[in-house]
Amino acid sequence: MSAEARLREQLCELAASLFQRGLTHGSTGNISARCEDGGLLVSPTGTSFGRLDPGRLARFDASGRHVGGDAPTKEMPLHRAFYDTRDGTGAVVHLHSCHSVALSMLPVDDPQNWLPPATPYAIMLLGKVTLLPYFRPGDAAMGDAVRGLNGRRAAVMLANHGPVVAGRTPEAACNAVEELEATARLALMLRGLPAQMLDAAQVADLVRVNRIEWED
Template identity: 55%
Template structure:
């Protein structure tokens, strides 16, 4: 896709997330990698009412060069892009179920949502660590996210919400959606000692689907 098509797709996918309750108000932000930089949702914007022409454009060094002022959480996206060469897009949401899991004190911080379904493993991967709490917009969060993202396609920010990467914009959005459904399922069954996918089954999924 060219840049104009990418702008349109970003707004369409963001509006779909908003309409289905994955974000509320001005919560959440999305970015996508371009050949010459990045597109990002503007600060204080609603994912349900984005204008393709007003999306923030950043250069390859994450400097704002066009459009409205970018989200204050540019550093969160930069951490993923610099940690993962395969990241073509990054989605940060405050989706209810995943955020609920990020608030639980008794989950495994290296894998708070266990491998319950193949679709979670296929979309999100083997690991999804919890990054310790930082206040929203605190740039001190960047090195912690960068360290976690080096071997994980998604992280949970403690008491804040998920950050998910994908090879393409559509991949990242689908992964964020699958993560929310996995979190919902986990909260439903966690008290009942659910059957998990085995390590061999997880390996098979990753070998087959990447």
């Protein structure tokens, strides 16, 4: 099996796992990955993560031309923004996960550091997560908003919509977006309670030891 064939299979397996565990639903969500030749494989528009076909993934060449497979997700500007601004991005995943969407609809103290420091794992896997404002699905302005971050974020939260996470590999991106959803769920469970989050010194220690990107 070629490297691209393995990558096609992996994307579909990871997407199915996310779907089966309720992290996205219906025909929501999209996923992409960088191929060895610099092109992209992208989930098609209007497809379910539970039923992706490896042979029908949209294929782009290194110059960005659609050269095979079905028509890609309408969120291509969002995916391209991460590939173009973050060196080492090998995959991008966007979900409509319930708890993170719910948390995005509540008041927030700092949109540039939206996710609360409930556990060390979200900090280690995601760094800071920026809450972006609401955009109509498919609006190219979402990509512009990500580009405006100049590569400083591996993850953003689209208000009233869902999280988008970039990683070096498809598995890393999926692990990170799952951590984001789990942290959002914790935040909702603890809302209004005297919960003890990680303090500034503990966060700074994680950032230093793990060499985490932590720019404002």
